[in-house]
Amino acid sequence: MTLAIIGGVLWILGIVALLTGVLPADHAIEVADRVWPILLFVVAVTVVAELASKAGLFDVVAARLARLARRRTAALWVLVVGLATVATAFLSLDTTAVLLTPVVxxxxxxxxxxxxxFAFVTVVLANTASLVLPVSNLTNLLASEALGGGHDPVAFLAMLGPSALIVIAVSVVVLTLVFLRRLPRTYPDAASPTVSDPVLLRVSGVVTFALLPLLVIGLEPWMPALGAAVVLVAVFAWRAxxxxxxxxxxxxxxxFAGGLFLAVGALEALGIGRITALLAGTxxxxxxxxQVAGVGALVANGINNLPAYLALESVAGSPARLAALLVGVNAGPIVTPWASLATLLWHERLRAAGVEVRWSRFIALGAVIAPLILLLGVLPLAL
Structure with missing residues (x-):
């Protein structure tokens, strides 16, 4: 609700800027033309993930991973890391935070x-693993569009793949050193999750796993995501x-996103680019x-990663600088609770599950991980 209220205020400010001429109408149309495919993808992939979760897909996958680990906690830890990484890479960081958190x-x-x-694994990797593909994060979709090559996953991986690998590895190493030694070496078996409708489970599994490769073959991401959402909605309309x-x-x-795009467009028209250019350097x-990665991370932790990206995108200036900005605004916002929407959603899901986590603990962990991933994650971009 708070996010919607903030978004509503941003919409009002954007509309006022449009009516007063601060934001030119042609610029607003350009923003809308750029944004609608991205927001359509967000809606479609969210519907797919939500319905797959209702069918019990994530619960079944997690239970099978637990059986695959054969009661060895270290093996289960590795498998959960892999699941969180794949879920984030293909279905976005918000899906990992919202749907995978209660499952694990x-x-x-x-x-x-x-x-x-395990909860910390999901929230940290929801942010740091969001560097992998264009569809992993809304900022990635914006960046790949800004580069002019469309949402080409191969080009994106060529640019950010090494950085993503380093960032994920650093995150996993720190999490493992902090948490794994506190867990017992083995765990007892547990009953398999109850599936209310096997047909829905099978269809959801087929649709979701068929969607993953379709998101990385060069199509506009909203196309396969919308197709998958339509199929699942039709099946649920029949079965449930x-x-x-x-x-x-x-x-x-x-x-929130729509209002933010309008508001940032108005700020750019007022000349905010001069300030961001001074901060980000050349x-x-x-x-x-x-510098640009650090500024991106600082602004993201100060307000939020999406406005941080939007405010700094115009001064990135080159593919390498844009990639460094993504390292900062994607992987860097793990210090303050509000830096990433995924973190707030994660905390909300934990509270709903009856699990309490102190923000001081989150901040302390993020303060260790964030500088390391910024320092090391940017290195491949300078080679």
Whole structure:
């Protein structure tokens, strides 16, 4: 609700800027033309993930990973890391935060393991693994569009793949050193999750796993995502119509993102670019790339990663600088609770599951990880 209220205020400010001429109408049209495919993808992939979750897909996958680990906690830890990384890379960081968090928590509790270490895996990797593909993060979709090559996953991986690998590796190493030694070496078996409708589970599994490769073959991401959403909605309308509803659509995020695009467009028209250019500096050498990544992370932790990206995108200036900015605004916002929407959603899901986590603990962990990933994640971009 708070996100929708903020978004509503931003919409009002944007409309006022449009009516008063501060934001030219042609510029607003350009923004809308750029943004609608991205927001359509966000809606479609959210609907797919929500319906797959209602069918029990994530619960079944997590249970099978637990069986695959054969009661060895270290093996389960590695498999959960892999699941969080894949979910983030293909289905976006918000999907990992919202849908995977309660799954891994219930999986851990059922096996008498402390759920907090696994919960921290989901939130940290939801942010740091969001550098992998264009569809992993809304900022990536914006950046790949800004580069002019469309949402080409191969080009994106060529640019950010090494940085993503380093950032994920650093995150996993720190998480493992902090948490894994506190867990028992083995865990007891637990009952398999109950599946209310096997047909829905099978169809959801087929549709979701078929969607993953379709998101990385060069199509506009909204196309396969929308197709998958239509199929699942049709099947649920047949098998479980009560599961369908207006709440499947992430309205708060849409209102917030749309208002933010308008407001930032107005600020750019007023000359905010001069300030951001001064902060971000110039050049493609390592020091300059560290500067733009660091500024991106600071602004993201100060306000939020999406407005941080929008405010700094115009002064990135080159593919290397844009990639460094993504390292800062994607992987860097893990210090303050509000830096990433995924973090706030994660905390909300933990509270709903009855798991309490102190923000001081989150901040302390993020303060260790963030400088390391900024320092090391930018290095490949300067080579």
């Amino acid at each position: 928590v219930s999986m851990a509790v059922a096996r008498r393991l402390d759920p907090l270490p 119509p009560r599961a369908l509803g207006i709440r499947l659509v992430p309205w708060s995020l849409l209102v 050049g493609d050498d390592l020091r300059a790339l560290w």
